Amino acid sequence: MIDRIFEIIQKEDKKNPLTDDQIASILNIKREDVTQFRLKNNIPDSRERRKPYLLEDAKKIISKDPNISDRNLTKELNNLGYNISRFVAAQIKKEILKSESSKTLVKSEIFQNVEKQNVDKDHNSNKDTLSFKDIIGSEGSLKVQISLAKAAVLYPPHGLHTLIVGPSGAGKSQLAEAMYSFAIESGRFSKNAPFVVFNCADYADNPQLLMSQLFGYVKGAFTGADVPKAGLVEKADGGILFLDEVHRLPSEGQEILFSILDKGKFRRLGETESTREAQIMLIAATTENPESSLLLTFRRRIPVLIELPSLADRPPEERYEIIYTFFSKESFRINKPILIKKDAVRVLMLYECPGNIGQLRSDIQVACARAFLNSMGSKDSFVTINLSDLPNHVKMGIIRVNKRSPEIEKYSNEDVLVYPDKENKLYPKEDRYMLPDEIYQFIEERFIDLKNQGLSKEEIDKIVGKEIEEELKKFAINVKSNIAISKKDLKGIVGEKIVEAAEKAYEIAKKSFSRLEENLFYSLAIHLSATYERILSGKPIINPQLENIIREYPAEYSTAKIMAKQIERELGIELPEEEIGFIAMYLRTFSGEKEIVKGRVGVVVLTHGHVASGMAEVANKLLGVNHAVGIDMTLDESPESVLERTIEVVKKIDEGKGCIILVDMGSLITFGEIITKRTGIPTRVIGRVDTVMVLEAVRRAIIPDTTLDEIADALDVDKTYIGRVEGIKSKDKLPKAIVTVCITGEGTALKIKKYIEDVLPQLKDDYKIIPVGMLRQEDIEKEISKIREENEVVAFVGTINPGIKSIPFISVEDILHGTGIEKLKKILNLKVENPLKEIIDENLILCDVDISMKSDVIDKLVELLQDKGYVDDKFLLSVYKRESMGATWMKGGIAIPHGYTKNVTKSAIAIAKLKKPIFWEGELKADLVFMIALKEDSKDYMLDLYKVMTDEKIVNALKGAKSPVQIKEIILKNTLPAN
Numbered sequence: 012m013i014d015r016i017f018e019i020i021q022k023e024d025k026k027n028p029l030t031d032d033q034i035a036s037i038l039n040i041k042r043e044d045v046t047q048f049r050l051k052n053n054i055p056d057s058r059e060r061r062k063p064y065l066l067e068d069a070k071k072i073i074s075k076d077p078n079i080s081d082r083n084l085t086k087e088l089n090n091l092g093y094n095i096s097r098f099v100a101a102q103i104k105k106e107i108l109k110s111e112s113s114k115t116l117v118k119s120e121i122f123q124n125v126e127k128q129n130v131d132k133d134h135n136s137n138k139d140t141l142s143f144k145d146i147i148g149s150e151g152s153l154k155v156q157i158s159l160a161k162a163a164v165l166y167p168p169h170g171l172h173t174l175i176v177g178p179s180g181a182g183k184s185q186l187a188e189a190m191y192s193f194a195i196e197s198g199r200f201s202k203n204a205p206f207v208v209f210n211c212a213d214y215a216d217n218p219q220l221l222m223s224q225l226f227g228y229v230k231g232a233f234t235g236a237d238v239p240k241a242g243l244v245e246k247a248d249g250g251i252l253f254l255d256e257v258h259r260l261p262s263e264g265q266e267i268l269f270s271i272l273d274k275g276k277f278r279r280l281g282e283t284e285s286t287r288e289a290q291i292m293l294i295a296a297t298t299e300n301p302e303s304s305l306l307l308t309f310r311r312r313i314p315v316l317i318e319l320p321s322l323a324d325r326p327p328e329e330r331y332e333i334i335y336t337f338f339s340k341e342s343f344r345i346n347k348p349i350l351i352k353k354d355a356v357r358v359l360m361l362y363e364c365p366g367n368i369g370q371l372r373s374d375i376q377v378a379c380a381r382a383f384l385n386s387m388g389s390k391d392s393f394v395t396i397n398l399s400d401l402p403n404h405v406k407m408g409i410i411r412v413n414k415r416s417p418e419i420e421k422y423s424n425e426d427v428l429v430y431p432d433k434e435n436k437l438y439p440k441e442d443r444y445m446l447p448d449e450i451y452q453f454i455e456e457r458f459i460d461l462k463n464q465g466l467s468k469e470e471i472d473k474i475v476g477k478e479i480e481e482e483l484k485k486f487a488i489n490v491k492s493n494i495a496i497s498k499k500d501l502k503g504i505v506g507e508k509i510v511e512a513a514e515k516a517y518e519i520a521k522k523s524f525s526r527l528e529e530n531l532f533y534s535l536a537i538h539l540s541a542t543y544e545r546i547l548s549g550k551p552i553i554n555p556q557l558e559n560i561i562r563e564y565p566a567e568y569s570t571a572k573i574m575a576k577q578i579e580r581e582l583g584i585e586l587p588e589e590e591i592g593f594i595a596m597y598l599r600t601f602s603g604e605k606e607i608v609k610g611r612v613g614v615v616v617l618t619h620g621h622v623a624s625g626m627a628e629v630a631n632k633l634l635g636v637n638h639a640v641g642i643d644m645t646l647d648e649s650p651e652s653v654l655e656r657t658i659e660v661v662k663k664i665d666e667g668k669g670c671i672i673l674v675d676m677g678s679l680i681t682f683g684e685i686i687t688k689r690t691g692i693p694t695r696v697i698g699r700v701d702t703v704m705v706l707e708a709v710r711r712a713i714i715p716d717t718t719l720d721e722i723a724d725a726l727d728v729d730k731t732y733i734g735r736v737e738g739i740k741s742k743d744k745l746p747k748a749i750v751t752v753c754i755t756g757e758g759t760a761l762k763i764k765k766y767i768e769d770v771l772p773q774l775k776d777d778y779k780i781i782p783v784g785m786l787r788q789e790d791i792e793k794e795i796s797k798i799r800e801e802n803e804v805v806a807f808v809g810t811i812n813p814g815i816k817s818i819p820f821i822s823v824e825d826i827l828h829g830t831g832i833e834k835l836k837k838i839l840n841l842k843v844e845n846p847l848k849e850i851i852d853e854n855l856i857l858c859d860v861d862i863s864m865k866s867d868v869i870d871k872l873v874e875l876l877q878d879k880g881y882v883d884d885k886f887l888l889s890v891y892k893r894e895s896m897g898a899t900w901m902k903g904g905i906a907i908p909h910g911y912t913k914n915v916t917k918s919a920i921a922i923a924k925l926k927k928p929i930f931w932e933g934e935l936k937a938d939l940v941f942m943i944a945l946k947e948d949s950k951d952y953m954l955d956l957y958k959v960m961t962d963e964k965i966v967n968a969l970k971g972a973k974s975p976v977q978i979k980e981i982i983l984k985n986t987l988p989a990n
Contacts, residue, residue: 016048025064026092028057046663052403055363056663063363065093069103079104142193146185147336148329156317160186163315164194170292172272172312174257174301177319180369183296184208186319187253190294194251200292205250207243211259222264223280232281244277248289257295258304259625262892265309268293272312302933306891307866322367327360331422334359335429337372338396341379343431347386348393349379350428355396357423362405374405380454384475387458388468393428509540512581516574516594523570524602531601534634534713537706538593539578546584554589561592564599571595596714612712612719613670614639615660616705617653617682622675626702630709639709640664658686661694669693669719671708673700695723748779748802749835752791752809760784763808763823770832771841778805778839806838847955847986850945854879855921856975862923865931869894869908872921872942879919882944886914890942900932903966909943918945918952922978924970939970955986 015038023029031049035042049056065088072087073079079087085100143149149157163171173190175183187208194200211221223232227242244252254260260268271277272293276286293313301310322330334356342349355378364370378400386394398406454475461471513536521527545552554560561568571594575586614630616623616639627641640660644653661670669692672683683696697704704726711722749767753759760782767780774780779802783794795813798804804818808831812820819838825831835841855875862868873887889910893899899908921942928936941960945952959965965985972978 013048016045017052020054020060023060024092026061027094028060030057043667054404061093065095065103066107068093069100070107073104073107077108142196143189146182146189147332148325151329152320152325156186156319159315159317160190161193163317164190164199164292165197169290170194170199170251171315172293173295173315173317174310174313175294175296175317175319176301177296177298178321178367179298180367180371181319181321182368183319184253184255186317187251187294187296191251191253194292200250205247206253207247207250208253208255209243210255211264212256219280221261222267225264226267226277226279228280229282232279236281239279242279244271244289244291245287247291250291252291252293254293254295256297258297258299258301262306262888265306269306269309269312306894322364322371327418327422330360333368333371334375335427337375338379338427338429339431341376342394342429345379345383345394346431348428348430349382349396350393350426351396352398353423353426354398355401356427357419358398358401358405360419360423374402377402378405381476384454384458384472387454387471388462506540508582509543510536512578513539515577515581519574519577520570520598523566524598526602527598528601531597534597534601534710535594537634537710538597539582541707542586542590542593543582543584546586552587552589552593554592557589557592560595564595567595567598567602568592570598593714600714610667611638612668612717612722613661613664613666614705614708614712615642615657615664615670615672616640616700617642617644617657617672618675618700619644623700626700626705629702630705634706634709634713636709636713638713639705654682654685657682658689661686661692662690665690665692669695671712671719671722672696673704673708674698675700693719695719697723697726745801745803746779747777748781748798748804749774749806749808750795750798750804751780751782752795752807752811752813753782753784758784760809763826766826767808767835771835773841774839783809806835808835847952848983850918850920850952851922851979851982852919853975853979855881855919856978857921857923858972858975858978859926860923861926863927863929865906865929868906868923868925868929868940869942872908872923872940873910875921876919876942876944881915881917881919882910883914883916886910886944889914900935900937901960903960903963904928904936904938904970905960905966906931906937906940907943907960908940909945912946915944915946920944920952920956924972924978939966959985 016034019029019034019037029037031042031045034045038045048054054060068091069084069088072084081097081101081104084104085095085097088095088100143157143160146153146157148154160173163173175186177183188206191200191206195202195204209225223236223240223242225242226244227240228236230236230239267277271289271291275288275290277289278286295313297304301316322333325333338349338351359371359375364374366373378396379394381400382394382396385400457475458471461474466474513532516535517527517532520531542552568591571591574594575591578584579586614627616627618626618641623643624641627639630639631637642653642657642660657672661672664670672686672694674682674696683694686692687694707726708722711717711725751760751763751767753763761784764780764782768775781798781802783791783798791811791813795804795815807813807815807818807820808823808826809820810823812822819834821831821834823831825834857871857875860868860871862871869890870887873882873890876882877884877886887910890908893909893911900906921944923940923942925938925940928938931937941956943953943956959969959982962985965981968981969978972981
């Protein structure tokens, strides 16, 4: 069946690939089986399989007519045989135009000056070619980039700070090392000049730890700072500091670096009086768009921008040279020539390689390890790489038939024999894409050992092959998500005490389970952190699977009891039996002796900016899984667009137990209901999210037998922001009702009913108000259950919350204070007073302001909000942090900067109508700025504000307004609620 699926995909129409449903229909099997096969073999879905062909044809059309309309582009693509909508065509067009504009390199005046200089010819002689010669394409597709790199190093007196931009695996680290070598060889830097490398992503979830690593700290700067420590900036003094994934550096860190780059001065953490000096050349690297991920003030101090292309954008001759070179390096490690069959060469030339050069290297190494095992015991003087030795996702390259141009074929029309490259200089010092040297030694020694035991070649291949596959799986996971994280980093998240307790418990577990995975340690530490806080705060721990665990996993439970005793001693707490059950479940999950757990709850994180993918990555990295999926929503992206993307993700990751969706805006809570209606997949939506919540959700999701409801309930969040959809059940049209509830008796419930009827007399025609009063919670639950059988209950009002998550609850206190009545009006879709009236104040509106800098506008509006007590003193920094996460520009010249809700004391919106447009995001200009300061429970205001900002007539009226009062009137007039 697997071969049949593979064959169908190979033969499908490349312009209209088959969906999983269509393939399942052809073979008369379940769609889930097709999806599982596809994911297991790293085969893209139908849209992704179509995308390279669609992009190629769309590029040709757009190159002929760059101003082609979305409608005409759709028509031309449909004429070519694509069955696509106008929306898809528009998205492809947007992607192509964005890609083309980002490739345009504009040389600054600085480089023009460098080129005018007559740089000493010694700098352009053999010395500099030695530094860059290992970079394939230095005289080809990367010639401009290498020229910029040389100019940056040679610029007097200490070189120019440089930002290298490019996708993961494109060679940013290698270029940085080459620049350092060139700096030494050209004589610009001394021979002993340091080259300090730091990956900001390793500490991204702990800003304090990251800052202390970079800038050092004084004694007592924070808990655990017992002695002063120099940071990496000091260690790089007189040399080069290379910051990889610099977009993960928090705003505070970018601000301190800005000071260093500007004045060469900085302070260690905790230092208040004296300043220190450091003369460094900064080389930073990022995979993100610098304009949306780095502060403007920081970017201005980095004059050199070098953009590296993806592997797909490199010419065929360079790709071939890269492939040949990597095999040559492996040949050196194996100490044997390698023969690559032409089919294998062809696929390596054709397949899509998302991880670029880094992934290409790892895929080649995996093939070499498999081939090396196959060669053991043979008399061949070389190792042969066949098509079967390549990873499955590489083999899929063979289906890209229309990519087989004569240019590609000339590099793959015969077998290739490579010999050891004894110079072996291509690999960077540390590289997560590189298999450890011991892998070949392990294969050889294991083969000899098993042969001496009398096993046949077939038996040896089976045993060693299985062991090697396990190692390669671990390697592939590491390449994909770089899950490694040090225990030192973990201490910064959960605390030293918890880490030590988890470590000792882990050592106990290793004595009982020989194949224990190290991921248990990280998962256990994070779990214990939550448990410890729960016990100290007196919250109960409930494990609904306890009886089943004791019965089904006796060995794990027995070991868990011993581990629990050790944890109790370390933390000074008493663990309940339920907690021992959880530890046993972790042992079962990570013991290496379990069967594959089927059907886990999916975890989706959805936020604005690049926050979601970052939080999902941190959770996956810490727990050693690839389970959480982050969806980043740009601030100007329509809800319909992000909903479609979310639906696709939920359909893709659902394993039959539903998905929990964590969102950063309460208004997105409706996504769950829509997704479940359209897909039938159960969902629970939580209307707030942070990294700890994502960790907790993923940690629970990977435990066997955990349900969707158990995970959502355990997150212990504000219940008014939780939405639950269990599946859509068809039922007869029932009368709508409001239930008033009081646990002290029906008399109070009747009074609440009368009060609502007096305040909202218009309810009597469409809604029943049913009072319920009981002395016991159980009686109330039974009574409400009966009422729900005969009525569609739309809201509960009273002194006690029945806890039915799909039905909103409003307290009596809120009703009497008036806010509850407004909530009830919204729930019942009754006419309410304009909600924006509460947050639009003419005293927070600036009209015809003469400002030319984005930062000045932000500072001015935040100052207004702070002076009037709407935000605290940390709100300004949070605005700049949000600016670094993603674009806050909208069509029509509108900007919507905003800060963190935790720094808002009272919801408000400050507005600035500028005298003339200013640059906001790259070349995009804005002349109408809305500074949004909303509390967590006020984000529904955004829906009304969005209507204002997306209506061209209203926007034009606002831009023509002559006073703050007029601006306020225009907004309120055009957002009057409907009846």
